[in-house]
Amino acid sequence: MTRIKTYILNMKILIMLSVLPFLLTACIHTNKKSGQEQQRTYSQPTNIATNLHRISELTPEQQSAFNALNELQISTDEMNRLYSTFAGIVQACYPPDTSLTISQSELLIAMNKFVTSNCKNLTVKKRYELTTTAVLAQEQYTLLICLDNLSNVDYENGAPTTGTWIIASVLGLRDVIIVW
DSSP: OHHHHHHHHHHHHHHHHHHHHHHHHHHTOOOOOOHHHHHTOOOOOTTGGGGTTTOSSOOHHHHHHHHHHHHHHHTOSSTTSEEEEETTOOOTTOSOSEEEEEEHHHHHHHHHHHHHHHOTTSOHHHHHHHHHHHGGGOSEEEEEEEOTTOSOOOOTTSSOSSSEEEEEEETTTEEEEEEO
């Protein structure tokens, strides 16, 4: 009986010793990345976190703006054309090609253009109500634009409605992404 116990104990030790190098290798993983992975690592833009500490509770107007954005997100004809993420996370198209500040009225014009093309299941009246409410969260918005390597982009009439827009850190709570 003691031989069997000794045999089992020796087998357990042998198994542990054979697994130990694999565990050590996994735990000592280096932080070195390949060149391709290093190209995808970006620092967050410094203007993203400007509102993070100012918002403690949303006003009814701000909550209505978020509710309107939520409804627009689920009303697009194609998924992932308008969506929100947590504020300040690195988005797929970082670093952006351009960063600028736009007003509520400029955002309203762009949102109306977007929903006219991408929310056809909503009535014209409902589209207008939602966009008019959605832009009321802030006075101005930081807009990050990723143009997907487009070379001849015109900014004379405002931000181009192409590529991907990231409306950064809306009330410090979410980034709103629009894929034109």
